[in-house]
Amino acid sequence: MSTLAELAFSRQDYAYAFLDAFAKRELRRKILKAIAIPGYQVPYASREVPMARGWGTGGLQVTLALVGPKDTVKVIDQGDDDSVNAANLRRFIARMAGVKTTTDALEASLIQSRHRIPEEILRPDQILVLQVPVPEPLSWVEPSYTRARELHADAEYGLAWLGIYEDLVRYRSNTHGADYPVLVNGRYLMAPSPIPRWDTPKLHLAQHLTLLSAGREKRLYAVPPHTEVRPLEFSDVPFAVEDQRGWADAQTGVQNKFMTEIPLEGGQSRYQLSDSDYARKAALRLEIGATYYDDQGTFYIPGFLAERKASVAPSHAEQSLGTD
Amino acid sequence: MAYVATRGGERAIQSAEALYRWLNRQYDPGFVRDLETHLPYLLDRVMGEGSLWAPELAALAVAQTGGDLYEAVLLLRAYRSTQPRIAYAEPIDSGSMLTVRRISAAFKDIPGGQILGPTLDYSHRVLHLQNSAKPDQSLESPENARSGALATIPYVADWHRQTGLMQPLKPDPTPPAEIPDLTRDPLLFPAPRAQRLQALARSDTGGVLALGYANMRGYGGIHPTVNEVRLAYAQVQVKHPVTGAVFSAGRVRYSQAEVVTKFKTGADGKPALELGFAATLGWNEVKLIAASMLDTAMDLPEPHPAHTEEFVLSHTEPVESSGFCIHYKLPHYVTFGSDLDALRKARAQAESNEREGVG
């Protein structure tokens, strides 16, 4: 005969995947709304989770709302699976959801990432969750979120364009580093999270779903598959990815993938592939999937990126830069 | 079988945590209980900001984090968000709380009387050096009150209203179930007043003090008078979901403050006093006086950050502000690399301009 204790579910300290059912339901609704309005920032309640705000709590909540026992999860930070924060988040997700984890971008069904998109092209059945520190792409020109929301409502992005104009006038080059503002589906200006410009084009007409979530600012937004994502660029001053031509990974000799520069004594540098699992595959000569950029550094969608010229601004823009 | 990564990164964080715990020594349950007994104001602050009344858990949080208050608040908040929302308590009738301290700076004497209560306000701020060597011998039993406490203590603000100096209190028509809950509905601006008061209740003591102080020093143009500060024990009353009977679920330390500002134009077009209000779990007078001033200051028309609602409430959230601050410790080498690329490009451009003699 069974005892009552045996028949009952054993008591659990935490719900499956940590968040309670109400929190998950809210997140899923907001995710659906975000997918329905590409690039639009959907406010959500944002629960406290056992990580500090700013350490991926937004991405984590989205991951926890989506993860199921059959998922395989990959977590990266700066392209690296083994970065301490990535390791910490992966440990937490695995512990709370009992899922398999992987470092292989092609093996994962759910990828949570901070500041990078993998080099290998993601498939339609994969979801990428990007952690977002500052969801408001206008915050560099309009610090008030209240006013920024009005500007979004009116699709009034003159200030952002003006910012680029000012850059070009003052520095004769675009000073945006990572987190380059993009226009999604021709409507909403979006902060793609601080991914390098190298990764920005990967969002354009992607096959996979990208979810972006800022826990501290309580906003989530999405780039659904096959959605246009275009960086803000003047017609005569094209957007340019980081110029790393000639940089080769110190271990494998691979070129034309995003590199991390490591300073050496005496002012020299060496370079390391930023996507650590891509580096692992390259070093072990494992099979590598199709990549967004080929070995010559050409982006897989022809014509989307302007051909890269010398590292100074193109000459036809130069003429008009003159001050008379 | 999936490749499960247990490499350098995970070992490093486990070792780092172990080293931290070893350096901070182990604490025993007795220490946690002592914290609860001897550091009530510390725990009040943690519970107020953590928006969870649980002295034993707050003591544990303080012990577990070695006294790092932002970490302790985060522990409470994260624990709180895992707990089911069983019910909303009935509103506290703050007139009939067990009030232990209630002072007004507006009048010499007030209906219901000034109650000084437990405070260090008029103590000499000298270190009791002798107490570091041997137990405190100076403790005297407090004197009993000569008369019993009043069952209800009237509000000074009621007097203002009776005399017409303040607009009559307009009852909020929102049914209790529809009052927006900061932890369930995102804060958007302009915020409903309920959410504003909730945000102030769990705001960072230091942050609210900084911005409140800015208003006091003149960045705001309000000239507040502390109408009332109350410290009390309040009953948490809950309606039974089946029988509908209201029962007491326990007692919490609760405090509230009211300030009045002079000469604001009221709804009738005549100058009137305006009331600023703040309340929180635990006894935290500094926070509440500053917060209640911010409550009125946030209605001022001039857009100075120190009295702009979005600015005040966004920047006094302890978990968000401290979390974002320390997140800068995380590696940022991808973003920094991208920035360096933009910088090098701009420098190359500047050099080429110099060569060509432009600009």
Place this chain on the structure above:
Amino acid sequence: MQTLPLKPPQLTQHNPVVRATGLQKTYGQVVALRDVSLVAYPGEVLGIVGESGSGKSTLLRLLNLQESADAGTFYLEASPHDQQDLFTLDRYQARQVRVRHIGIVYQNPHLGLRMNHTSSGNVAERLILAGERSFGSLRRAARESLQVSDFPLGRMDDPPRKLSGGMQQRVQLAKAIALKPTLLLLDEPTTGLDVSVQALVLDTLKRLQYELGITMLIVSHDLGVIRTLADRVMVMRDGRVVEAGLTDQILEDPQHPYTQQLVHAKL
């Protein structure tokens, strides 16, 4: 002052560009505008005179679509909304009309300019808002607009905060006319400038008015400015128009006691 060839009179053969009727505005207990109507014809300069508190600034804010009137209508030849009372537009449409069809120069340059951006950027912003996405074209258009506003082009990339008051007004002007607006609003554009600078800015305004034929509405308490620029004048007091007519007629032969007082105080 340079002499300009006389223009043939061109008053009523056109339909008015601006038509506002029965404008009413109150702030709390204060009535700022009572039943104010005005029309302006193509290329005409309409002056509005009155002391502070007379309602002229409120009138300008309404015509700039920054606020809507409590009562009254406002029509402007501003496609695609020229058949529509502009006070009925939503915020987005109003902004579009403001960008494409209405220019404004404020007395206080802080209201009209981004003081820390470049001067050329201040002008370019207007073109950006109208959809221009070529950097080269923005540069060219900003330069042109600054040039016709008699702004020294060597300083086109200096921020307004580093410029003199006169130059700041020229940047505002360049910004206001960058898209050849239907209506140019001038709110005390030369008040506070040195007399010599004031004369030069007035010169520029007069030349622009002649060359571009923009309909202008100039608010000033300075009758000299009005006499120099305006074809017709409206005199306002306590939110009402107390007298209106041709500039010469009003200034030489004022009928209303208040206007008489104004004109005599000036003499």
